[in-house]
Amino acid sequence: MSRAFYELALGELGFELTSSGDDFDEWWDFSISQAREDRPVTRGLHVAFVARSHDAVDTWWNAMTDAGYRDDGAPGGRPQYTPSYYGAFVLDPDGNSVEAMHGGERKVGDDRIDHTWIRVRDLAAAQRFYETVAPFGGFRLGTRAVGRAHFTACDRSFAVVADTPPTEGLHLAFPARNNAAVDEFHRTALAAGYRDNGAPGERPEYHDGYYGAFVLDPDGNNVELVTHNRD
16 A cells, blocks of 8 residues: 555655666655554655656545545645745555655755655754764754754755654665764764664665664654665
8 A cells, every 4th residue: 555655655756666676666865665563654754755846746635535545735835945935745554644745946866855844752862862863974963942843964955843643664774974973873873872772883684885873852752874885
């Protein structure tokens, strides 16, 4: 069910499938995988993908709702975000909120994901965690508003949002400069009291040269720093 949903949702926006297997699909830097006992279903996530125009947002929402997917917000302006913000929302089969948005001039194709919102139990605790790992992942704390904190990198952002139930089963991976940065990310997070979810090391099951480390954020989501060591 999820495969069909995202094939339609991302295909309508012009984002091609880049890798696929028996238990996963990947569209550039967004992927879905089969849940299992040690990797639960992701719930409570909001992810927004970039559309080329207002008309593309409208077409996307019509295609998704015509296919039977649940509406989560009809196409329209959202000036509470920015004056030019235009988006539409549907729910994926697991109840996650998926958006197509257009927000003015930007380079579609290089940035397919505009932003994600992660619901958290304790906003201050979540902000501290992501501020701790931010220097290693190439992002920084940006704007703060009542009930949420935004982190930014280039043309993308994610926000931690005080809301319940919290997002669960999420895996976020950030790029690292080199293996040493991965090592330091893991060491710093554990020294700050955060939980280990996988020590630094090679993961050849993904590809040769894949070097990553994993820690858990305060809500138990899996946060990774990875370098691919590809020539």
